Amino acid sequence: xxxxxxxxxxxAVVDREKIRIHDSRDGKEILVLRVFSRRPFDGGxxxxxxxxxxxxxxxxxxxxxxxxxxxxxxEPNQQEKFKLSHDRTFTWRLNVAQAALAQDxxxxxxxxLKRLQNQSPPDTFGAYRRAGLSMRFGDWLAARAxxxxxxxxxxxxxxxxxxxxxxxxxxxxxxxxYQKYRSYLQKQISLSEGREPDWRPIRALLLAPVEQxxxxxxxxxxARSYDRPRYYNDPREEDALNLCLARYRxxxxxxxxxxxxxxxxxxxxxxxxxxxxxxxxxxxLGRVEEARARLDDAERSRRPAPREEPQSxxxxxxxxxxxxxxxxxxxxxxxxxxx
Numbered sequence: 001x002x003x004x005x006x007x008x009x010x011x012a013v014v015d016r017e018k019i020r021i022h023d024s025r026d027g028k029e030i031l032v033l034r035v036f037s038r039r040p041f042d043g044g045x046x047x048x049x050x051x052x053x054x055x056x057x058x059x060x061x062x063x064x065x066x067x068x069x070x071x072x073x074x075e076p077n078q079q080e081k082f083k084l085s086h087d088r089t090f091t092w093r094l095n096v097a098q099a100a101l102a103q104d105x106x107x108x109x110x111x112x113l114k115r116l117q118n119q120s121p122p123d124t125f126g127a128y129r130r131a132g133l134s135m136r137f138g139d140w141l142a143a144r145a146x147x148x149x150x151x152x153x154x155x156x157x158x159x160x161x162x163x164x165x166x167x168x169x170x171x172x173x174x175x176x177x178y179q180k181y182r183s184y185l186q187k188q189i190s191l192s193e194g195r196e197p198d199w200r201p202i203r204a205l206l207l208a209p210v211e212q213x214x215x216x217x218x219x220x221x222x223a224r225s226y227d228r229p230r231y232y233n234d235p236r237e238e239d240a241l242n243l244c245l246a247r248y249r250x251x252x253x254x255x256x257x258x259x260x261x262x263x264x265x266x267x268x269x270x271x272x273x274x275x276x277x278x279x280x281x282x283x284x285l286g287r288v289e290e291a292r293a294r295l296d297d298a299e300r301s302r303r304p305a306p307r308e309e310p311q312s313x314x315x316x317x318x319x320x321x322x323x324x325x326x327x328x329x330x331x332x333x334x335x336x337x338x339x
Contacts, residue, residue: 001048006055014049014060019070032091033058033070034125087122094129101136110137117142124153128161135164136319144168151184166204167324178208186214189221197221199238206245207328219246237267241274248277253284272301273322276329283337291337298330 002013004024011022021031049060059069093112100108113133121127131146147165162185169178185205189197202218210218222242240263247256260278264271271278275298283291 001046003049003051005051006053010055012049012051012058014047016047016063019049019058019060034123086119087126090116090119090122090126094126094133097133098129101133109133113137121146121149124150128164131161131164135167135324136321138319138323140168140171144172160200163200163204166207167328170207170328171324189218199225199242202242203238203245203325206242206249207325210249212250215246215249219243219250219252222246237263237270240266244274244281245277248281248284251284253281256281257285270320270322273320273326274329275301276326276333279333280329280336283333288337295333295337298326298333301326302330 002011004011009024010030011024013020013022017034019033020029021033022029047061047063049058051058057069057071059067062068093116097109097112097116100106100112113130116130116133121130127146128150131143131150134140134143134146143164147161147168150161151165166178166181166185169181182205185201189201189205199222202221205214206218222239226236226239226243240259244256244259244263247253247259260281263274264278275294279291279294279298282288282294
């Protein structure tokens with residue numbers, strides 16, 4: 001939906017995540033207003049917006065049945081203009097870095113990430129996006145700081161930030177912080193209110209040992225989610241892996257190996273990053289030699305973390321999104337199988 005300002009000079013275009021303000025003369029985007037938190041589900045929601053009569057205020061409906069209102073400030077002073085320029089540059093570098101990663105151009109992405117490291121994000125969404133980039137290059141401490149900032153500013157409905165924060169806490173060995181975080185994760189699950197919960201808080205809980213009853217519940221969620229009718233870009237692969245993890249955490253090892261076979265047959269390319277989980281299941285089934293061999297295979301895929309072996313910019317490589325899970329499960333498998 002779009003609305004012209006009373007003087008006809010600006011156009012407000014609203015979607016489910018943000019409002020973009022354009023100059024009506026040349027169509028150039030002059031401002032982005034981003035206040036909507038990520039929705040926990042994709043229900044029927046069509047936002048609308050409206051200008052005030054004097055054109056100095058703009059209101060928009062939100063998915064949680066609230067109204068967001070922005071008021072135009074007076075003419076910005078020099079300091080405010082500098083901040084606006086900084087914020088646009090920060091966002092531009094994020095966009096370029098993410099586009100470079102999508103094209104497998106790691107050096108370009110790292111170049112822009114390094115220039116963002118000492119900058120203050122314009123908002124918590126910018127911090128969240130920078131955290132995702134930091135994760136892809138193994139900078140766990142930087143990612144932890146940005147994910148925490150994102151979560152501190154939102155209600156618990158942002159699945160990506162929730163999973164990212166859980167991953168870095170486990171990788172950094174912050175067990176006490178992760179245990180405190182578990183109640184937050186379970187609240188994420190409870191927000192579904194009868195709908196199938198998002199796969200990300202489920203994964204965040206299953207990456208570490210959980211009580212059998214909770215594992216059973218999460219496994220039921222994953223099974224129903226996996227079997228439901230699929231839609232465009234639906235995360236069936238993630239549901240399949242969650243089901244495998246849940247069966248393992250619930251000590252249902254025969255079901256876990258069946259779930260693993262289905263997962264690895266359908267998603268052979270990504271399954272190599274979850275080889276430590278396969279090794280853990282084999283070990284619990286008493287197939288010790290197979291488990292050790294599988295763990296040896298996983299070890300060959302493991303790359304040194306930055307804290308273990310400093311890397312120059314020329315050798316520092318991007319990590320796949322699932323590499324954080326690989327590190328967490330690999331460390332657990334080493335402790336269980338090689339004790």
